[in-house]
Amino acid sequence: AQSVTQPDIHITVSEGASLELRCNYSYGATPYLFWYVQSPGQGLQLLLKYFSGDTLVQGIKGFEAEFKRSQSSFNLRKPSVHWSDAAEYFCAVGAGYSSASKIIFGSGTRLSIRP
């Protein structure tokens, strides 16, 4: 069964600083990987996803993530964070979009921005 680990529960970075959120996955085949962001009391917004091809994926809001099969990782990065990036970030893994596959979420990383 697939699983996702986000080792950092809470991260605080200064506005304008770079950001990296860690994500490790466990899955027997080539995974479909996602990063979602959730603002307080809100639903999920998809930042980016990786299905195949180029292992460096560009997303919305200036985010990118790199799939590293050898490390079973899919870390999210942003070169310069803005105060509006403060939110909860979820890494997720799935087996694709076949009807039988599910998207399983990590425990999330809360991002705070220091002025």
Next chain:
Amino acid sequence: GAVVSQHPSWVICKSGTSVKIECRSLDFQATTMFWYRQFPKQSLMLMATSNEGSKATYEQGVEKDKFLINHASLTLSTLTVTSAHPEDSSFYICSARGRAGYQETQYFGPGTRLLVL
């Protein structure tokens, strides 16, 4: 782009009553719907998966008689929390998977906040 809506966005009910939450895919046909539950400051936990016209498949530990899921059409799935209790208070999020244009895709709804008094 494709959108998934949920209704209501929030609901308060008395203990022992039943609550129905609707999830609609607005401009694509959702062959598969997923229901998640999220407790405060926690992650999303998958409750069940339903395919249109079939019985839902529940995750381990989720009571199927308590959380009734109906996926009667390609654009609508409902989750009914029967005999709700305070511990059922949570944020319920649906997700719809289907074909939007030429691509298979999946979108999440905005969530429904349930408070059981």
